[in-house]
Amino acid sequence: MIMHRLKKALLVALACTGVLAGAQAAQADTLEAVLDVGKAKNEAARKSQAKVDRLADETRDLLTEYKTVSKQIDGLKVYNARLQRQIDNQLARIEQIDVSIDQTTVIQRQMTPLVIRMIDGLEQFVELDVPFQKDERLKRVNDLRSAIDRADISVAEKFRGVLEAYNIELQYGRGIDTYRGTIDLGGTEREVDFLRVGRVALVYQTTDGTTSGAWDTEARSWVELPSGDYDSAIRKGIRIAKKQATIELLNMPVSAPEAN
Numbered sequence: 001m002i003m004h005r006l007k008k009a010l011l012v013a014l015a016c017t018g019v020l021a022g023a024q025a026a027q028a029d030t031l032e033a034v035l036d037v038g039k040a041k042n043e044a045a046r047k048s049q050a051k052v053d054r055l056a057d058e059t060r061d062l063l064t065e066y067k068t069v070s071k072q073i074d075g076l077k078v079y080n081a082r083l084q085r086q087i088d089n090q091l092a093r094i095e096q097i098d099v100s101i102d103q104t105t106v107i108q109r110q111m112t113p114l115v116i117r118m119i120d121g122l123e124q125f126v127e128l129d130v131p132f133q134k135d136e137r138l139k140r141v142n143d144l145r146s147a148i149d150r151a152d153i154s155v156a157e158k159f160r161g162v163l164e165a166y167n168i169e170l171q172y173g174r175g176i177d178t179y180r181g182t183i184d185l186g187g188t189e190r191e192v193d194f195l196r197v198g199r200v201a202l203v204y205q206t207t208d209g210t211t212s213g214a215w216d217t218e219a220r221s222w223v224e225l226p227s228g229d230y231d232s233a234i235r236k237g238i239r240i241a242k243k244q245a246t247i248e249l250l251n252m253p254v255s256a257p258e259a260n
Contacts (some may be wrong), residue, residue: 108155112148115155118162119144125169130215132172132196133179140165173199178241183222185211195237201252205234214253225253 123141177196182189192204202215213224239245
């Protein structure tokens with residue numbers, strides 16, 4: 001009887017042990033599944049964090065690029081504004097140049113007749129003036145007249161040349177000068193020294209000093225001066241003009257001024 005109870009108790013214990021072992025196995029399987037789920041969640045979280053970090057880096061790079069581009073755009077706006085002002089100024093300058101070109105064309109058309117009249121007037125003046133260095137002065141006039149028809153010389157340059165010739169004529173009246181030339185005396189060509197005192201007096205003296213004369217403005221001819229009256233003064237004037245003597249007062253034959 002006792003053996004029977006012991007067997008029964010042993011069977012009950014074995015049954016309990018089997019149930020407990022089954023429960024532990026089931027619990028182990030459940031724990032393993034939980035751990036697997038945890039690992040999966042951790043892996044998913046790691047991947048998500050990596051993606052977030054990558055997106056954050058991309059966002060930061062894009063923000064930096066945006067700021068850089070924004071600065072470039074601001075700089076381009078300033079540059080374009082300055083460039084536009086330069087373009088506007090250039091367009092205004094071009095318009096002014098166009099107007100100047102039109103005005104220059106008109107002025108050129110008006111200047112050519114003016115230059116011609118000035119040359120004619122200069123030639124007439126030389127012909128009527130005291131005949132000192134006449135060939136040289138008329139050559140200057142002829143050179144100006146020849147330049148009128150030359151296309152390689154601008155109207156401004158032609159006008160400048162005429163003004164220069166007028167200025168040279170003006171200077172003739174402000175100084176004393178001497179030069180050597182020839183003159184017809186009694187049908188004979190004689191070599192003489194001319195002395196010009198401004199436009200007040202033009203006299204000559206033969207190189208041997210024996211004969212002196214002066215230009216008579218009224219008669220428009222050369223007249224011989226009385227021997228001894230002006231010989232010394234003319235000789236001294238020639239030396240002064242050559243800078244061989246100091247300046248001093250000279251007794252010169254001067255034509256009376258013409259009445260207006």
